[in-house]
Amino acid sequence: xxxxxxxxxxxxxxxxxxxxxxxxxxxxxxxxxxxxxxxxxxxxxxxxxxxxxxxxxxxxxxxxxxxxxxxxxxxxxxxxxxxxxxxxxxxxxxxx
Amino acid sequence: xxxxxxxxxxxxxxxxxxxxxxxxxxxxxxxxxxxxxxxxxxxxxxxxxxxxxxxxxxxxxxxxxxxxxxxxxxxxxxxxxxxxxxxxxxxxxxxx
Numbered sequence: 672x673x674x675x676x677x678x679x680x681x682x683x684x685x686x687x688x689x690x691x692x693x694x695x696x697x698x699x700x701x702x703x704x705x706x707x708x709x710x711x712x713x714x715x716x717x718x719x720x721x722x723x724x725x726x727x728x729x730x731x732x733x734x735x736x737x738x739x740x741x742x743x744x745x746x747x748x749x750x751x752x753x754x755x756x757x758x759x760x761x762x763x764x765x766x767x
Numbered sequence: 768x769x770x771x772x773x774x775x776x777x778x779x780x781x782x783x784x785x786x787x788x789x790x791x792x793x794x795x796x797x798x799x800x801x802x803x804x805x806x807x808x809x810x811x812x813x814x815x816x817x818x819x820x821x822x823x824x825x826x827x828x829x830x831x832x833x834x835x836x837x838x839x840x841x842x843x844x845x846x847x848x849x850x851x852x853x854x855x856x857x858x859x860x861x862x863x
Contacts, residue, residue, distance in 0.1 A: 674809045676772075676819060690862050697863040711821075713770045713859035723772060723859055725807075725821050763809035763819055766786050767793040 672708070673728045674763035681720040685754040689722060690714060692750045699742040706733025727765065768804070769824045770859035777816040781850040785818060786810060788846045795838040802829025823861065 681689050693712040700710045708727040715721035728734040737743060752758065777785050789808040796806045804823040811817035824830040833839060848854065 674807075674819075676809075676821075694863045711770075711861060712863045713772075714862050716858040716860055722862075723770075723857070725772075761819070762812040764812060765807060766810050767790045767808045
């Protein structure tokens with residue numbers, strides 16, 4: 672089990688557009704990726720231009736496959752990343 | 768629904784002790800707090816002295832009640848906080 676925590680800081684004022692794209696992304700992940708056990712998109716209550724994605728993958732292969740999907744390439748890399756000022760990713764193990 | 772993301776940085780070398788205490792904490796939260804919908808404790812794969820807690824509460828009252836439980840006071844405040852160098856908390860809304 673791999674936990675990926677991604678933090679996105681949008682270019683100012685683009686939070687609503689990023690939220691809309693993330694909602695489409697989450698629906699496609701749930702429909703197409705059985706190896707993705709959890710895909711939660713969260714928006715900061717303090718700063719509406721900040722998002723946190725909390726993702727769980729069954730295996731390293733499932734995580735690699737996630738990045739190769741057409742929806743990752745189109746929505747994350749193609750639409751969302753150009754709207755970001757900063758993107759950070761951290762990897763964790765679930766201990767309980 | 769409120770999402771709380773807590774990040775703990777331990778004093779050097781105390782990661783194993785914090786993991787043990789967090790495991791006890793998670794069991795007590797699951798057993799006693801129906802308003803806590805998710806309580807995931809994660810340990811960084813890059814730095815074993817870093818933890819991330821991903822928590823979801825049904826209501827603000829459930830979050831307030833969480834902080835008032837005997838296990839929060841004893842384990843988080845009494846045992847874990849003294850082992851930390853840094854503690855950060857952020858609040859999010861789940862968008863999908």
